[in-house]
């Protein structure tokens with residue numbers, strides 16, 4: 257039994273896209289990142305706010321709000337593709353930070369991925385942050401689906 261659990265744990269670590277230790281991984285939200293996400297969520301009102309988490313390694317340096325171009329922005333989010341493509345292009349060229357993940361808000365106050373979120377996840381190892389009221393939760397979009405991710409806030 258112990259061996260089996262050890263095997264699952266090892267397999268999970270081995271499959272971590274960042275070669276990192278998912279289970280023990282903690283991401284860092286840099287100065288102002290938490291506030292930027294809360295402000296975007298508050299500004300979007302009954303619509304879902306959304307945006308990009310940019311930074312390096314496991315440190316999110318900025319949260320950049322983008323337009324939510326979903327057809328029903330009160331229930332879904334879709335990051336403005338122009339902003340998304342632009343950020344990926346900058347990251348690839350080395351001129352910009354890495355696209356570490358995405359954030360969006362849940363006006364219904366539930367700080368966990370919805371069924372829609374699970375269905376639209378790319379399983380690409382990126383970080384998803386979900387804002388609900390004053391709460392922010394972070395998730396690792398791994399090959400087995402969302403796993404909770406601990407984070408700490410760096411005040412700079």
Ligand SMILES: [Zn+2]
Nearest residue numbers: 360369370373
């Ligand atoms: Zn959602």
